[in-house]
Amino acid sequence: MNYAENVLDLIGSTPLVKLNSVARDVAPTVLVKLEYLNPGGSIKDRIALKMIEEAEAEGKLAPGGTVVEPTSGNTGVGLAMVAQQKGYRSVFITPDKVGQEKRDVLKAYGAEVVVTKTSVAPDSPDSYYGVANRLEADIDGAYQPNQFFNPAAPQSHYESTGPEIWNDTDGAITHLVVGAGTGGTVTGTGRYLKEVSADRESGPVRVVVADPDGSIYSGGEGRPYFVEGVGEDMWPGNYDPAVPDEIHAVNDAESFAMTRRLAAEEGLLVGGSSGMAVVAGLRAAQDLGPDDIMVIILPDSGRGYLGKIFSDSWMDTQGFTVEHAETPVPDTLGSAYRDGGAADPRTQPQGADAGTSSAHLLDSVAGLRIGDIVAEKGTWLPDSLPSVVSAVKTTTVAEALSTMNRYGIDAIPVVSQMRDDLRVGEVLGSVSSAGLAERVLHGTARPEDEVLTHADAALPQVSVHATAASVYPVLRSAGAVMVAHDGVIQGILTVHDLVARLGE
């Protein structure tokens, strides 16, 4: 009989598969390592097991103990699985950019989940690191593996991921491509492969790091991005900068487009960090020849992102372009639609346009593209007016009110920093002149208060690709909407902006 004694025995030994369709324009053989085939669904099972075993061996974790860890999800799943099998309680702290599906998975394993804000500084007590430290101190018998600094994490890749890749390529791998988050995968796997190939005639393995645009590894300031589980806003001890040979910044739009292509063309349902790694790999492969063998690590499955990267409406709302394969409707079906049967899906609004009506909007406005209205608005606004009028979180209620009065705007976003290219993740909420004025008049807000303490939910967000007709119902109830393209806010649209387009 062939079976494992325990699910933990199934961690590792993941296969390599060749990319065909998406890599057809590059010369090297491009192989991907399918880490979603680990039992917890990601590469993080490897570090979870190693960190817990080391903690037990060192007496840091004992029966009755609790595992506490800040995580963007996958390390949490690995730790939850290991903790459950070994009889420990587990508590995970995840930033709010982590999707609900991932949190539900943690709970399914029996873990407890605490959610923190994504847009807080890493050294804030309210960041997911800060809350984890507090819980570790408060819970009796708690142990925080600390994937960002625990040397057992890179060691697990040095002992397993690296040797697996070396053996499965018969020592022929020339390039390793890997996303960096905590830094453990690139440090451990890269270090092993470089060492084992050091004396090779063809030279050592070259390590290519893929990094979300905005993250510090590729020179960013730690600005927010949508891709999950990779990139950083602080330097983790497990990232050894001596290991990478090149680092590529990849933006969310490129990562998500490739993630969808991997599912649609290669049969690989993987997460956004996998799409990001493949974009970086194919970029690096442009300069390589047919004898090169590239291995790209795909960290997790796409099942945790069905409500995001694989949801047309989520993608649309963030302003990402959704490519659709053309599905021809048979002629007979088409004529049935034409003959007054059911509505023809080819002509019905989809995504953001679905389920709304343009009956109450004049034809001259209804069909206008929101992105065009916002761009046009930019051409006649005074130069002094930023494309997105907003209030930085630390400004006062009085200043926010005066900004809205000055520009004649009813509602503005509250942001972490003033930016020309404001990212969706930098929007913390919104304030309206009516709402703030009412609070001041009722004494529940003082003019000198920080505006963030009186912010409401963020303004609704729509895509540049949406039409005025589809956006109008939201606009009418909210008064203003944020218009996004590729995760960046292009401007604010108000009902007045639609009125201004009448008669043009």
Ligand SMILES: N[C@@H](CCSC[C@H](N)C(=O)O)C(=O)O
């Ligand atoms: N800063 C990153 C996440 C860091 S790595 C965490 C790890 N992948 C995990 O599963 O916990 C982000 O922006 O998501």
